Amino acid sequence: MRLIRLGPEPSAVGADVRAALSTWGNGDAVLGGVALLGVRPPDCPRDLDAVIVLPRGVLVVVGVDLPDPAMRLEAPLNGQWKIDGWPLTRPDGATSPAAEALEATTAVARRIQDMRGEPLPVTTVVAVGPYVGQVVQPTVDLNRGVRVLHPKPTTLLAAARELGTSDRPCSAAHAAKLLAVLAPTGSPPERARLIAEGFSDAAADLASASTMLLPKVTPPKPGRRLLPYVAGLIVAVLLIIALILSLSSGDTADSSPSTTPTPQPTTVVVDGRNFAQRGSDRTDDCAPHTFGDVRAWLSTHLCMQLRRAQYETTVDGRKAGVAIAELSLPDATRAGELHALASAPGTGGVSALVQEGKAWPGGPSTFDRSAIRVSVKGALVRITQVVWAEGEQDPADPKLAQVTEQALRLPAAQQ
Template sequence: MCSETDEMGRGSVRLVRLAQQPSRVAEDVRAALASLGRGSNVVGGVALIGASPVEGRPVEAVVVMPKGVLIVIGVDLPDPALKLEAPLGGPWKADGWPLVHGDTSINPATDALSLSAACTHKIADVAPGAGPIGTIIAVGPYVETVDQPAADLAGSVRVLYPTATTMLAATVSLATAPRPRSVQQARELIAALAPDAPPMPEEMLLGEGFSAYSDDEPTVIRENPLVAIAPTVPVQHPGKGKRPAKPAAPPVPPAKPAPPVRQAAPEKPVPPARQTPPPAAATAPAPAEPAPKSPRQSKTVKWLPVAAIGLLIVLLVAAISVASGGDDTASTQTPPPTPATSPPPPSSSAVENIQFTSRASAADQKCASHAYGDVQSSLQQTSCSTVRRASFASSIDGRAAAVTIAVVEFPNTEQANAFKAIADNPGGGGILDLATETNQWQGDVPVFEGAAYQSSLDGKSVRLIQVVWLPGPSTPDDPGLVRGAKAALELPVNG
């Protein structure tokens, strides 16, 4: 039964309470969702707390996000644990001790996975094309480290103890639609999953990151500029009638060199020239009428183009003399605009017969904000000096791959060694990919799950490498990816 609706907007994700959550870890789930702030990968969403996509079986939350849907299901463990080994298809171990849940369950998450599958089918039915649907198995009361096999991490289910850090990392890897869903799509999905939820204003949903346009509307927008160009075509038609007048306009400016003409011809023709406009105006359609006038006037008219040409020659000579008389610094300044007009091609490097093409590179000191998992926690405690990140497109054995590199620099070697040990720990987190954050990938956007991993230590700096197939799936021990990761250790990274 749904309780009174309670909206909460403490964080970027808006919480809407629908019913009591079924597990003890539910409070930790709510706190983690409420703490999700705006970032380069996650922009809000609506968390339906206690929603029941499958009638009579509530879950901790269904989070409708701009680029995906997350089903959060809680699983209570008998005791806290420092390390939980949690394969989805095998028995779990807490600090080395096996965990069972029921007589027929393989592990404590068996029932949760069954409920997740039912919820996924229901969401797909009520909202076809809803985008990626991921599942978070939230375990508690407390687990310091959760170890999932690489094969499971390549899928759409994450097992974690809910904190702001772990929830953010799972959201980044699971909500991966190429573009955000529209406000209308979000409303329809929320209404289908939670009919008792209050209506949500468009301004609020836009603030949570949903798009103002549906999938077909951007196409219309792209066509509008083409339609706007159409009126410019008929506008040129009236100009056809004015084209005979446009050649007559140039002789008017050359009238300024009248002084040299007056020296070449008597001033007597000038008064008749002032009397000629009335008949010319009366016979505007025939501009040739002034020609039959007196011979003196025709000579003056003939001299005007000659004088104009002479003036143009003088100006041309003057321009050439100015250009040739310029110093060497002027000539050296002209080449730079040429390369500036055309963007430089993406730089590429070849290492171990593997070609790497740069997609993005940058450097700053906001180390923790670009990290996730234990790596982020480490950088929050020990700040780095600089983090340089780079993304590369590559081809390994004829197959497209994506490479993300982070070079983290520290004030001393001791901090660098400690950081490398944390980053090398499987499931310990890492550094977010730059091109993914800044939308600079061309075509498919890589998902760095099951990536081949390499790291190196160079004095005070630690280099972290992840390589995946594009598109996936990928495995950490794939020979091609491992070879690419080792080659990437030699790539220059410029921030």
């Protein structure tokens, strides 16, 4: 278990959670995985003591500080908590602290789904302290994937093993995306370290899977040797019948209207201006298609996807080319960082498709000295460039600037 501390524990019992996790040590000898400590994932309603990303599941750990140590804690999800027979009272009037934990777990699961992370089961651990000798939970709550426990190394380990139930292990590449989606700052561990923590090597998995899927060949029994000949005869009869039917209906086939797929539109209209698409591309490997400081930044930060598109339009009888690049980042914080970097002069950017051998007849050969607009919306950073197809270029040309504004509404990839 690799620990990454991103902030202080929001509860006193969070220190016990961290101590329990640290006893397992790095690597997968005990369990494996990566624990984000003191983290608040984007859109989560509260700080979390830990989010544990395991090869087969994600655990959301929420700490609850009890007023006193307890020998017995009755902890139903939807009922009154009781400490040694006495109702637990809280200043906010809540009878069950588990409701807050479930709300946080729901937010984490929604975040993973919205960012298209690996669909691992997301479950809840409510860590209670300063000390609890015995916790009583209804069976229905246990079946919902919720554990209320005092975070000793053994109890937390048992819960992690019970709740990590995915049918297949998460790969190191998917684990890196999950961690980037959940952590608002920093970068995920390197791939080799994630593999050391028990996340699978996708290449090795594919190799073993292809071997396992090879069908087992058994010699045919004597009684089955005639089956291929019988099957061949049946196929021949069916072909003759199909030929007769096609010949008999040939006269009417020509008169029936043909159904051909409707071609997808290749022109987009914005404010009355036509933009003809001249190619698009998408990739999950963003950095190789960038340059300058932008490339250096992307080499150390996760980028979910890069989408690029090219368009051609006409302004007062003169052709202009448009290049669009849209980078999908894990969250708005990192998108803001990249936006600030890419907006500064001389910091590089994203290579246009024409610079990778995808020019079109009559279009520009380069997007150097283009009018540029860098914008950000949520976790998306968009770089729009416009140049004249021929002639001198002026980045401050007001006509190009107007096209740049209109191009903000163009799709970054063909649907």
